[in-house]
Amino acid sequence: MENPTLNKRIVKDRLFAGGIFLLSMVTISPIVLIIYKLVSKGYRQINFDFFSKKAPDTYEAMVAVNSGEIIPGGILNGITGTLFMVLIASAMAIPIGLMIGIFLYDQKTKRYAGIVRDIVDILQGVPSIVLGLIAYFWVVKNITHGFSALAGSTALAIMMLPLIIRSTEETLKMIPESIREAGFALGVPYHKIILRVLIPSGFSGLATGILLAISRIIGETAPLMLTALGSMEVNLNMTKPTSAVPLLIWEFYNDPNMIDLIWSSSLFLMMVVLLLNLVSKQLIAKRS
Amino acid sequence: MFNSERIVKTLLFLASAVVILVTAGMVYSLTSGAIPVFKEFGLRFIISSEWNPTEGREVYGALPFIIGTLLTSLIAIILCFPLAFSTSLFIGEYYRGTRMASITGTMVDMLAGIPSIVYGLWGFYVLRPLIVALGWSAQGFSIFTAGVVLAIMIIPYATSITTEIIKMVSNDLKEAAYSLGATRREVIFNVIVPNARSGIFTSYILAFGRALGETMAVTMLIGNSNMIPKGIFDSGNTMASVIANQFGEADGLKLSALIAIALLLFVITGIINGIGKLIVKKYSV
Numbered sequence: 001m002e003n004p005t006l007n008k009r010i011v012k013d014r015l016f017a018g019g020i021f022l023l024s025m026v027t028i029s030p031i032v033l034i035i036y037k038l039v040s041k042g043y044r045q046i047n048f049d050f051f052s053k054k055a056p057d058t059y060e061a062m063v064a065v066n067s068g069e070i071i072p073g074g075i076l077n078g079i080t081g082t083l084f085m086v087l088i089a090s091a092m093a094i095p096i097g098l099m100i101g102i103f104l105y106d107q108k109t110k111r112y113a114g115i116v117r118d119i120v121d122i123l124q125g126v127p128s129i130v131l132g133l134i135a136y137f138w139v140v141k142n143i144t145h146g147f148s149a150l151a152g153s154t155a156l157a158i159m160m161l162p163l164i165i166r167s168t169e170e171t172l173k174m175i176p177e178s179i180r181e182a183g184f185a186l187g188v189p190y191h192k193i194i195l196r197v198l199i200p201s202g203f204s205g206l207a208t209g210i211l212l213a214i215s216r217i218i219g220e221t222a223p224l225m226l227t228a229l230g231s232m233e234v235n236l237n238m239t240k241p242t243s244a245v246p247l248l249i250w251e252f253y254n255d256p257n258m259i260d261l262i263w264s265s266s267l268f269l270m271m272v273v274l275l276l277n278l279v280s281k282q283l284i285a286k287r288s
Numbered sequence: 289m290f291n292s293e294r295i296v297k298t299l300l301f302l303a304s305a306v307v308i309l310v311t312a313g314m315v316y317s318l319t320s321g322a323i324p325v326f327k328e329f330g331l332r333f334i335i336s337s338e339w340n341p342t343e344g345r346e347v348y349g350a351l352p353f354i355i356g357t358l359l360t361s362l363i364a365i366i367l368c369f370p371l372a373f374s375t376s377l378f379i380g381e382y383y384r385g386t387r388m389a390s391i392t393g394t395m396v397d398m399l400a401g402i403p404s405i406v407y408g409l410w411g412f413y414v415l416r417p418l419i420v421a422l423g424w425s426a427q428g429f430s431i432f433t434a435g436v437v438l439a440i441m442i443i444p445y446a447t448s449i450t451t452e453i454i455k456m457v458s459n460d461l462k463e464a465a466y467s468l469g470a471t472r473r474e475v476i477f478n479v480i481v482p483n484a485r486s487g488i489f490t491s492y493i494l495a496f497g498r499a500l501g502e503t504m505a506v507t508m509l510i511g512n513s514n515m516i517p518k519g520i521f522d523s524g525n526t527m528a529s530v531i532a533n534q535f536g537e538a539d540g541l542k543l544s545a546l547i548a549i550a551l552l553l554f555v556i557t558g559i560i561n562g563i564g565k566l567i568v569k570k571y572s573v
Contacts, residue, residue, distance in 0.1 A: 127501020
């Protein structure tokens, strides 16, 4: 019993499924290609010096390249700069972000909370380069009177803020209302409910949100170019120009002698971001 | 009397004011910084295609960059759509709940974790030579090159939302269609897509919004010219990349022009995201 229409439909269905499979494989190929490229070109440069020495100058790099050796030095100034700026940004964004998240959870349906929520959404959509420009005007021009770690951190903090607010509110929403009410029934003051009930019971969710926010800002380059600028030295002074791993990658990319260093630095940066993502995913998995 | 309840509530309220202050301050700083250039050129700043920083003959028109931004983002969304949509069906329908789906999902998520500058490097060393070899562009720096990398960068955002929405389509509807003898492809196009349409549309709008503001990867691949691109294989500049490129040597009127571009970018991304949010609100009730 031949049924040409049915056959045609089945063939179409198979072809479609094949197409979906094929295109999905195309979609995941870039990640494989990128990781392969970074590992194959970058692994040789990753050694102890890579983490313990600051970036070489262009002459040292040229000598090493000409004699066929690996480039001396590392990215210590970038690593310390990134850590330093992320730390300051976190110190600014985490407390305020948590507080606003708690506020939105607390006020849920109030009109004002709705407005705050919309503004947080707007803030989340602002391109990072615009935030860099803003931090330049606010901090570089008016506070530190020069490129500085503080300016870079400000841009990063504004980026982190909406992410932390959102994740805090979402996390708190999932805590059973009865736990909070039990606290109220016992006459516990509100700040103790926040500190002893809400934050502990939502801890893994809050931590996940913070880690994801950090992983989002750690690879940012554009805003730092307008604010922290970069430095060849290890700098831990908030008011001075500071390097960061992505800024170093940008410098290496623009210097023909140091071009070999881009792969190891990129590999390192990507590993850090993926590790942060992995840890936060583990936290989510543990919670559910 | 000391009232901890009131103090805490006031503190939380004050914290919420920070977000409003920051955003309002941003609008204020951008607007006041952009005023000189709008005073000088008026609306011509947006519709003029001439960008000439030579002293004495300074003319600033942002049209080439607005066009560059829209073109790169459009190319990105066009290339992203078939890939992200297929992957969503792969994860949320065909291989739903399997190990295969979770591995694919994780790999797509990993794309979101790669820093913009690394995409730029990869585009520069892998994609650009390919485009030169194909003879599409002499140097390989083009609107198209930037668009391809942008497409890869926004795939994870489009995929994750679309997957969630495809998963939400109720099983009853799908099973009803199967019991009528529909093939899987027919179920997808007659049940899943019509039900998930607005959500899928929103996910691409939000992905488009992301593409508009991307800076580093685009700066490294677009060729940085100040003219309106003659085609998609011509070099150009986006609003974000021109700020990153020319900020270093900018002062006076030029700086004001760059700030005005930042303001435009702020407004455009705000509108795009706003449209996305509106659709979500309208359909999530």
